[in-house]
Amino acid sequence: MPKRILIIEDNMVNYKLAGIILRKAGYEILHAGDAEQGVAIVRAEHPDLVLMDIHLPGMDGLTAIRILKGDSATQRIPILALTALAMKGDEESIFAAGCDAYLSKPIGHRALIDIVGRFL
Template identity: 45%
Template structure:
């Protein structure tokens, strides 16, 4: 079981992501904007982050870049979540340091597969 930080400003999408994370057997930590997500990433040191890219204020790309440039959080895998499914957005996610890219609406199997693939090695060995 791992800790997964979900950074999502939409209440319905947050509820769905939280349910998917819990159904996969993990603990969900919730942040409704990038600023609180950055604080929680530092204090909780989650095993994985699900990052919405369209957030109020600082967007998810900028937040991911900050996480990846910080030695404390640089190794935490980040999955970009977005309703924008363009190649440009996928490129922006990669350039920001995202480890995977999932489009909304979230699909159960896609989210579970990405979590399983990106969770730290110790979690993969026990599953």
């Protein structure tokens, strides 16, 4: 059974790119277009890994990460941030929220496969 990855991303181009790369690598992909939906899917489906955009409509990705990492039922699921954030201090904020790793956008094919492979 393939490992399942939930991509929480509101930009369909970014979602489709990551989804194509990961499907070709043999992963099953789930999708949420916002953080609220993503949190609900994680709680219901328990994917093997979550790719989380940080800037999302409504609840932001950092808040969603804190919620998931604060819940004993979901805290062990690795969460990787996919973000355009690249300012000094952003990395610290991402890790302080509980994120396990992050990739800056635009994402590279090899970098995405490598970081996902480290966790799965």
